[in-house]
Amino acid sequence: MTSIGQIAFDLPGLDTGPDLASYRWILANVSGGKDSAAMLYELVRQADAADVPRDRIVCVHADLGRAEWEGTRELAAEHAAAYGLRFEVVARIGLDLVDRIAERGMFPDASNRWCTSDFKRGPVRRLMTALVREAENAGHLGRVRILNVMGLRADESPARRKLLAFSHDGALTCPCRDCVLRRAALESAERRGVPCPKDKKTGHGASNTLRHVDTWHPVHSWSTNDVWAAVKRSGLRPHPAYAAGMPRLSCSFCVLASRPALVRAAQLRPELAAEYAAIEEKTGHRFQNDVSMAEIIAEAADASSEVTAIPCWSG
Numbered sequence: 010m011t012s013i014g015q016i017a018f019d020l021p022g023l024d025t026g027p028d029l030a031s032y033r034w035i036l037a038n039v040s041g042g043k044d045s046a047a048m049l050y051e052l053v054r055q056a057d058a059a060d061v062p063r064d065r066i067v068c069v070h071a072d073l074g075r076a077e078w079e080g081t082r083e084l085a086a087e088h089a090a091a092y093g094l095r096f097e098v099v100a101r102i103g104l105d106l107v108d109r110i111a112e113r114g115m116f117p118d119a120s121n122r123w124c125t126s127d128f129k130r131g132p133v134r135r136l137m138t139a140l141v142r143e144a145e146n147a148g149h150l151g152r153v154r155i156l157n158v159m160g161l162r163a164d165e166s167p168a169r170r171k172l173l174a175f176s177h178d179g180a181l182t183c184p185c186r187d188c189v190l191r192r193a194a195l196e197s198a199e200r201r202g203v204p205c206p207k208d209k210k211t212g213h214g215a216s217n218t219l220r221h222v223d224t225w226h227p228v229h230s231w232s233t234n235d236v237w238a239a240v241k242r243s244g245l246r247p248h249p250a251y252a253a254g255m256p257r258l259s260c261s262f263c264v265l266a267s268r269p270a271l272v273r274a275a276q277l278r279p280e281l282a283a284e285y286a287a288i289e290e291k292t293g294h295r296f297q298n299d300v301s302m303a304e305i306i307a308e309a310a311d312a313s314s315e316v317t318a319i320p321c322w323s324g
């Protein structure tokens with residue numbers, strides 16, 4: 010769930026994280042995966058050190074349906090419960106991801122990740138709206154500050170490497186000083202009939218007139234070893250898919266995953282692989298531009314194709 014309205018802040022002391030006590034809500038995006046577990050461990054550690062009441066931290070799990078590994082949602086709930094945190098599940102209204110792919114007749118890809126926007130970002134924003142209302146009903150005055158916390162890491166993919174560890178989720182309707190300045194730059198560029206520089210754009214983030222949203226990736230610079238060390242310290246249970254050879258949890262068949270990861274997933278979930286292959290056949294679209302699920306299934310069935318080192322995702 011990457012922010013598309015990233016605005017860098019030159020915050021003093023950011024090495025040690027944002028000012029957690031300044032947020033009314035801290036939204037921890039929990040997937041049940043190792044990075045999410047490490048993120049939660051680190052977030053709770055820092056929140057406790059800053060005396061942030063735990064009832065301000067809300068764990069949210071975006072449920073994608075059967076595209077995810079079995080037991081993912083339950084594991085995410087278990088991780089939240091281990092810290093006594095509130096747990097919310099959000100989902101797209103209507104079909105789950107696999108059925109939606111079949112309905113659209115196309116798979117998402119790196120340049121059109123509608124799976125993320127429709128199934129994660131959108132539903133999480135609906136929860137933000139509900140949390141703002143909840144804060145207002147409890148007497149909160151003024152814009153509600155929300156910190157959206159995710160376990161994305163630079164090591165995971167080239168796209169994630171470019172993310173900022175901390176950013177403002179700016180938007181056209183956000184009245185903060187940075188967004189106002191960016192809006193002025195955009196209007197000026199439009200008046201002059203020139204393109205607005207990318208780094209001056211306001212973006213389409215989650216902030217608006219009612220809420221100020223920032224995004225934080227507390228484990229952005231962590232290595233895979235750092236993550237596993239934190240998971241071990243936390244005592245949180247990892248998903249069995251890791252022991253079966255998967256390097257990441259996410260969807261069992263992620264459209265950005267490497268071929269070896271897809272092959273291993275097809276060995277572990279042959280029925281779901283067959284469903285994707287049937288969609289390919291019906292729609293004439295391949296799972297990935299250069300890899301079809303039918304090829305993956307054939308490779309998975311080959312007993313000699315042992316999957317060992319699985320490279321990082323592409324997006």
Ligand code: SF4
Nearest residue numbers: 124125259260263264
């Ligand atoms: S894990 Fe991959 S396929 Fe699933 S929602 Fe994320 S980007 Fe899309």
